[in-house]
Amino acid sequence: MNIDMEMIYKKKKLIIVIIIIIVILLGAMWLLTRETFDDRLRNYLLANDFVLEDDLYTKQISDINLDEYYEQIDYGNDSTYEVLYFDIYNYQLLGTTMDYYDGVSNIISSIYDFKNNDLTYTSEVSLDGVTVIFDGSYDGDKRQLVCDVSSSSVNLDSDDINTICDIINNNVEDFYEEATNLIDDQELVEGMRKK
Numbered sequence: 001m002n003i004d005m006e007m008i009y010k011k012k013k014l015i016i017v018i019i020i021i022i023v024i025l026l027g028a029m030w031l032l033t034r035e036t037f038d039d040r041l042r043n044y045l046l047a048n049d050f051v052l053e054d055d056l057y058t059k060q061i062s063d064i065n066l067d068e069y070y071e072q073i074d075y076g077n078d079s080t081y082e083v084l085y086f087d088i089y090n091y092q093l094l095g096t097t098m099d100y101y102d103g104v105s106n107i108i109s110s111i112y113d114f115k116n117n118d119l120t121y122t123s124e125v126s127l128d129g130v131t132v133i134f135d136g137s138y139d140g141d142k143r144q145l146v147c148d149v150s151s152s153s154v155n156l157d158s159d160d161i162n163t164i165c166d167i168i169n170n171n172v173e174d175f176y177e178e179a180t181n182l183i184d185d186q187e188l189v190e191g192m193r194k195k
Helices: 002-033 037-047 066-074 158-182 186-194
Strands: 051-053 056-060 079-087 092-101 104-113 118-127 130-139 144-152
Touching: 037 051, 037 056, 037 186, 066 079, 066 092, 092 158, 104 158, 118 158, 130 158, 144 158
Parallel strands: none
Antiparallel strands: 051 056, 056 079, 079 092, 092 104, 104 118, 118 130, 130 144
């Protein structure tokens, strides 16, 4: 009878050890295979036509690439080039729009920060060797643009400034809409805000 009790005790002990080993193995497998937040974000971007280039996820929006854009300008043709970059480390969407229309070149670089819903931009307008640089921010909730001349090789009157700021406002509003609608997974958007 003593031997039977020892055998039962050893079997129970063996079963407990096996259960503990199984729980540890399952836990380790779960930790190794679970998808992190950044993995989910990367997969989302890749599924939405972004490609990884030099630590940024890139998506060309325009029908033509950058070389074709410059080729069109060389021929004097109106042209537009637009590209998006997603910085997964800072949760920022960067957009560059390059427009050439009737001899006027306008390059707008915008940054939308998913962590705090901020949008800032810089715009460079060039015509016949004259360059004016504007920078500012856009409040999407109030639909309000801050548009300041930060550098200019000529004096602009208020009508010229207002005309350029209206063009910038249209571009920045489009970028804001694109940025805020880029990710339709609310868990990802909320996750970036919490980081």
